[in-house]
Amino acid sequence: MMTLTATAHMAAWGKWLGDALGTNAAGASAGNALFGIFLSLVVYLFGQWLFKIGKGFFLFQPLFVGMVLGIFILFLFAKAFGTDTATFYKSAYLPGGNIIFWFLNPATIAFAIPLYRRNDVVKKFWLEIVLSLIVGLVISLFVIYYVSKLIGLDNVGIASMMPQAATTAIAMPIAGAIGGNTAVTAMACILNAVIIYALGDWLVKFFHVNSDPIGAGLGLGTAGHTVGSAKALQLGSIQGSMASIAVVVISIVVDIVVPPFASMMGLI
Amino acid sequence: MAANDKATKTETAKEEQASPILIQMGIFAAILFVSSLISPLFPATFPVPTPVIGLVILYILLASHIVKLRNVEKFGDFMISLIAFLFVPSGIQLAASLDILKAQGVQLVVVILIATIVLLVVVAYTTAGFIWLRKNVFHRDVNVEE
Secondary structure (H helix, E strand, C coil): CHHHHHHHHHHHHHHHHHHHHCCCCCCCCCCCHHHHHHHHHHHHHHHHHHHHHCCCCHHHCHHHHHHHHHHHHHHHHHHHHCCCHHHHHHHHHHHHHHHHHHCHHHHHHCCHHHHHHCHHHHHHHHHHHHHHHHHHHHHHHHHHHHHHHHHCCCHHHHHHHHHHHCCHHHHHHHHHHCCCCHHHHHHHHHHHHHHHHHHHHHHHHHCCHHHCHHHHHHHHHHHHHHHHHHHHHHHCHHHHHHHHHHHHHHHHHHHHHHHHHHHHCCCC | CHHHHHHHHHHHHHHHHCCCHHHHHHHHHHHHHHHHHHHHHCCCCCCCCHHHHHHHHHHHHHHCCCCCHHHHHHHHHHHHHCHHHHCHHHHHHHHHHHHHHHHHHHHHHHHHHHHHHHHHHHHHHHHHHHHHHHHHCCCCCCCCCC
């Protein structure tokens, strides 16, 4: 009897919430955008708080916490509604998520501003920067391709791994165009930053990366995105400015190099 | 006191110089709109996403002094300060592809770990090589800071 009442309560509650979130509607596409926006903010702010009280523990990076916690919450909700996570994500989260995602457009083009602030360095070293990033990326792509093959990724997985050096908003459409999974590419970009944050100091020491400060900067900016450029700034101001240049320029280089590379390797 | 006064004055002058935030947003919107018109002109096998074009256009406009830093930096810096949060939906997007993670999650994470290290080391050493060439073959100055 008790359980029956509880179930009835749950059903009523579930119907109300489902209506509010837009998941009950047939087709379930016109969801309530506020849920996605709210959930994104909550998980990210929780991540920031965790990062602060965890004294910067590497797995507590706000974005990483936000991603894992957000997916976990969607998974729990989907269970409660008796649907699968992907369907619940699409109907309840995506409308709000897309609104936040849209703002990556202006945020990504805004990176032209820090690049321009370093224009003296860009002007002086543009040839070395562009050549190093192109040659470095092509070599890396070969290594990543064959490592992926060796480990046994399918073509979708391999294509998703190719554009990860670019910033997420640029890497995702390129991954989609060469037959990759954009979500996996986004995860790769996030994990790049987590890994550089966690292992950056050790990697720099172990591989003697800092023997050339310009190289250290470009390497950290390429491998770790904006987190990498924060790491580079700790090594010195040359490394810091080179890394912030690399974050921007490598995205353009990825766009030029990765699609032809993918078609050369028969991925598309 | 006098110095303090001067500092406040330059600060207010700077404040006056910065374009109103709506104008700054308008510049961003115009660049994005033009970029979104150019982006579909590229073939599907060679995609050039809208933000790439926008980034290049804004850089060219800044470098040619058509757009001044004060016209865009307030809004731009604000957007950049939000960037980590803006990536949250891209991360959560994975909720729609959990089956891929189930099938090859461990392999993907291993590849990402190796890729991160490879990108760092290969780019760093390639750069060191080109800088060495610049210094020892072309005898050009390699000081970053004047």
